[in-house]
Amino acid sequence: MAKKEQKKGHCIFCGSAPLSKEHIWADWLREYIPRTYAKTNHNVNIVSGSAFESTKGKVNRPGDPHSQRLRVVCQQCNNGWMSEIQNRVKPNLSKLIIGESADLEPADRELLATWAVMFTYIWEQAEPKLITSTPEERRAFMETRLPPSGWTVWMAPYEGTLWKGRSWRRAGSTFVDSPEPTLHQSTTFAAGKIAFHTFSSPRLRIDSKLFAQDHSLYEVWPSAGNVLYLASKRRDADLAELPNMFQRAQRYFGFTLLDDRPLHALNSITGFPAS
Numbered sequence: 001m002a003k004k005e006q007k008k009g010h011c012i013f014c015g016s017a018p019l020s021k022e023h024i025w026a027d028w029l030r031e032y033i034p035r036t037y038a039k040t041n042h043n044v045n046i047v048s049g050s051a052f053e054s055t056k057g058k059v060n061r062p063g064d065p066h067s068q069r070l071r072v073v074c075q076q077c078n079n080g081w082m083s084e085i086q087n088r089v090k091p092n093l094s095k096l097i098i099g100e101s102a103d104l105e106p107a108d109r110e111l112l113a114t115w116a117v118m119f120t121y122i123w124e125q126a127e128p129k130l131i132t133s134t135p136e137e138r139r140a141f142m143e144t145r146l147p148p149s150g151w152t153v154w155m156a157p158y159e160g161t162l163w164k165g166r167s168w169r170r171a172g173s174t175f176v177d178s179p180e181p182t183l184h185q186s187t188t189f190a191a192g193k194i195a196f197h198t199f200s201s202p203r204l205r206i207d208s209k210l211f212a213q214d215h216s217l218y219e220v221w222p223s224a225g226n227v228l229y230l231a232s233k234r235r236d237a238d239l240a241e242l243p244n245m246f247q248r249a250q251r252y253f254g255f256t257l258l259d260d261r262p263l264h265a266l267n268s269i270t271g272f273p274a275s
């Protein structure tokens with residue numbers, strides 16, 4: 001979907017080669033999230049106008065979702081700054097994963113958001129047709145290690161079973177005020193007892209407070225305000241509602257979709273274990 005994509009075989013962050021295999025779910029999570037599924041289902045649904053196409057994605061393969069890897073980053077990034085983010089986020093994130101509360105200072109929230117954005121960047125590479133970020137944006141992320149502008153990250157304690165290892169990414173484009181379609185994506189996933197929802201778009205602006213309030217979420221980024229933790233515990237069905245944010249464009253983005261110009265290509269992608 002993005003116009004300019006990284007050259008094949010080159011790191012999605014720094015652009016160099018060769019590539020190493022990177023876990024979609026960080027490997028240290030194995031201490032906290034058992035890998036119990038024999039297979040990962042990766043379904044890719046592409047909706048364009050009235051056409052609908054459903055295929056199996058590249059992560060449709062044996063093994064638990066948490067053990068899946070993609071060859072998209074170089075070893076230097078993997079073992080360098082990315083590993084640093086993992087090490088720094090671990091103390092707080094590991095508490096949240098097992099359902100303990102954590103005292104989150106602004107710097108901790110920033111780090112959790114950065115981690116969730118990094119997860120989203122890796123995950124979006126699983127389906128090239130649904131990539132919305134640009135190489136420039138990802139390079140800036142590598143340099144600043146902060147969510148780029150246009151990104152929002154929410155979090156909520158989660159009690160359920162369906163989203164163990166499941167993530168749902170929805171990417172698409174819509175016409176707002178320009179002949180060029182505007183890209184957007186959202187990614188929903190849970191890590192143990194904490195759920196994340198990320199949204200990004202270079203042009204769509206979301207009313208993040210309203211979205212948080214409607215869904216009992218805790219805004220992690222860009223809010224640096226004094227937000228009360230914890231939001232109420234979210235269940236399986238609650239998380240399933242989050243990817244529908246684009247269907248309520250008037251409420252969250254402040255515009256009405258025109259009948260003849262609906263969400264131009266509302267694409268979705270799921271990865272979850274076999275039942």
Ligand SMILES: [Zn+2]
Pocket residue numbers: 011012013014015016073074075076077078
């Ligand atoms: Zn790299």
